[in-house]
Amino acid sequence: MKKIGIILQSSFCNKYLYKALxxxxxxxxxKIFFLINQEDAIHKGSLSRVQETTVNEHNKTRFFDTLVFKLIINIEYAILSFFDKSIKGLREKQSIQSLIKNEVTYLVPIHSASGQVVRYSDEEIDTIKKLELDVLIIGNGxxxxxxxIFNYAKEGIVSIQHTDIRWNRGGLPVFWEVYFRYPSAGFVILRQTKKNDYNQILFRGDIAxxxxxTKSLIxxxxxxxxxxxxxxxxxxxxxxxPLPEESLPFGGKLLRIPSIYHTFNYFLKTSSLLIYNAIERNVLKKETRWSVAFCSKSWRNSTLNEGIRIKNPPDHFFADPFVAKRNGRTVCFVEDFSFRQNNxxxxxxxxxxxxxxxxxxPIIEEPFHMxxxxxxxxxxxLYMIPETSGAKSIRLYKCIEFPLKWEYQKEILSGGHFVDPMILNHNGLWFILTNTEDEKLIAYYSHDPINGIWVEHEKDPLIFDLNTSRNGGLLRDEDGSYVRCRQKFGFNTYGAALTMAKIIDLSPNSYMEQEICQISPDFxxxxxGCHHMHSNGETTVFDYLRVENLK
Structure with missing residues (x-):
């Protein structure tokens, strides 16, 4: 059993940290040991610690920048939480009392003049030493x-940095990403070292x-x-x-609290976007709506702007097309989404x-989304594994009479939110490439796709990057090699574009792919947006996104 120390600023923490604890x-x-800094026991219930920059750290200009920023963000929070009660969770604080199983250690930190560096007295270091910790986690500081203190946690001191430090150092979490309309925001889990400029990155993740x-911060x-x-x-x-990433030089400028100009510019851009979207949806009755098209060519020879567009039925959209040919008939299978039923x-x-x-x-209908x-x-x-993440499984269907009659066979994987699963055969093994609910690409392998046991890939997750991990179809070259289509995210947009990557290494303990091209939504x-392509060598099908009436 590993001994884990958690340093907190009080016996209260935000709901997201509480869930992790x-x-x-x-x-x-x-085995969890809580270490609480006593001087910070009075909890403040507004914004994150990074946002609560004290006035004495700024000149008068920075003070007013901070004041205006807090005002605007409080207004945004109030408006959003009025329409969506779950938003209030951002500022909810929960007591850790129910999680305490061992004696709590209370500490009095000694701060540097800047307030950014902390040390403890010899007496308190001795108290920490007696805990014999394996890892010490900075919970909400x-x-x-x-x-x-570095000598008395065997694997070191671990913390979360809520920014992508490859470009955002010193800035607020997610603000500048939203301001600049970036598609994603990153975070890293660090192991601190005695030389704080050389902290080691153990894990890197991102969000759309x-x-x-406010919503991005949640x-x-x-x-x-x-x-x-x-x-x-x-x-x-x-x-x-995990093994740490290699260190790389940083050539950007340090970001700070937004100026009054940046804050008001953010407010105007964001409110304009929300108002525009509300008018579009509620007054003009328009929605973002996927559609499907086809070309009677191989995928490499297809010219997408010559594709034949398939008209959506009223109040529906088609998406995620896959094509198969049997008995001289070519059939495209699609997701058929009903706006009215939201399914x-x-x-x-x-x-x-x-x-x-x-x-x-329709050919397969279930009570959950497909x-x-x-x-x-x-x-x-012929078999099908549609996405059935709502059932927390990958379900196998067999074609009994092409193309209309299909029968459910079994769950081949269960217990997870498997998104956009695909099966391919490579070097005598069958592999499932699927995404998780949080956009990771993971894999399983088996000797038999129907009756075999599926074993998790040794390198999972294979990819954890919003712009490259999400499946968007599978293609084959004439030499039999596979090309994985990958969805790209845009700012507040799912399926903004499509990239293609040739799979150059796939085994139970390795995976590598190389990007070969990108498809932009201008055909x-x-x-x-566009986020999917598939081909059987004779016919290529793809989808695209636009804003339109649901007629």
Whole structure:
């Protein structure tokens, strides 16, 4: 059992850190010891610690910058939480009393003149030493440590930095990403070293940015603290922390609290976007809506702007197309999403010739949402593994009578939110490449895709990057090699573009791919996204996104 110390600023913490502590506390692999800094016991319930920059650290200009920023963000928080009560969770504080199983250690930190560096007296260091900790976690503080404390946690001091330090150092979490309309915001889990400029990055993650600072901050906190807990549980299981990334030079400028100009500019841009979206949806009755098109060519020879567009039924959209040909019939299987029911099923569209098609209608319907109808052949039978993450499984269906009759066979994986799963055969093994709910790419392998046991890939997650991890279809070259299509995120946009990467190494303990091209959503008028492509060598199908009426 590993001994984990948690340094907190009081016996209260935000709900996202609390959930991570709850996960650790429930594990029989770790023993939790809380260390509480007494001088910070009075809890402030507004913004994050990074936001609560004290006035004496700024000149008068910075003081007014901070004041205006807090005012605007409080207004945003009030408006958003009025319409969505879950937003209030950002400022909820929860007591750790129910998680305490061992005696709490109370400490009095000694701060440097800047307030950014902390050390403890020899007496308190001796108290920490007696705990014989394996890892010491900085729970909700932002300080760097110095002194003997580094000697009394066997694997070091671990903390979360809620920014992507490759470019955002010193800035607020997610604010500048939202301000500059970036598609994602990052965080890192660090191991502090005695030389604070050389902290080691143990884990890097990111989130998709939403339209506002407040909502993006919620996503960032929820994701980052969860991964902190996961990292510690993996440490307890494997006996070692992840290998750190190699250090790289930093050439950017340090970011600070936004100026009054930046704050008001953010407010104007964000409020304009929200008002525009509200008018578009509630007055003009428009929605972002996927559609599907096809070309009667191989994927490498397709010219997408010559594609034949398949008209969506009223109040529906088609997306995630996969194509198969059997008995002389070419059929495109799609997600058929109903706006009215807020649910998707699997439908079939027969491609009659280079220009004509016929919508055959739904072929698989379940009480949960279905999408991404990936099809594959095995021993001359046709199978499908649509996304059924709502059922927390990957479900296998067999085609009994092409293309309309399918029968459910079994769950081949269960117990997780498997998103956009695909099956491929490589070097005598079958592999599932699937995404998780948080956009990681993971894999399983088996000797038999129907009756075999699926084993988790040794290198999971294979990829954890919003711009490259999410599946968007699978293609094959003439030499039999695979090309994985990958969805790209945009600012507040899912499926902004599509990239393609050739899989150059795939085994139970390795994975490597190399990007070969990118597809941007400019092949038809007024597009705002595209996120999927598939081909059977004769027909290529793809989807695209635009804002339109639901007629």
């Amino acid at each position: 709850e996960i650790l506390s429930a594990s029989d692999k770790v 932002s300080e760097n440590f110095e002194g003997e 940015i939403t339209s506002t600072y 996503k960032l906190y929820s994701r980052s603290y969860f991964y902190m807990a996961e990292l510690i549980l993996n440490f307890a299981k494997n006996g070692h922390l 998707g099923c699997i439908a079939a569209i027969e491609i009659l010739n280079e220009k004509e098609y016929r919508i055959l209608g 999408s991404y109808p990936f099809v594959f052949e095995y021993k001359q039978d 038809f008028p007024k597009l705002i």
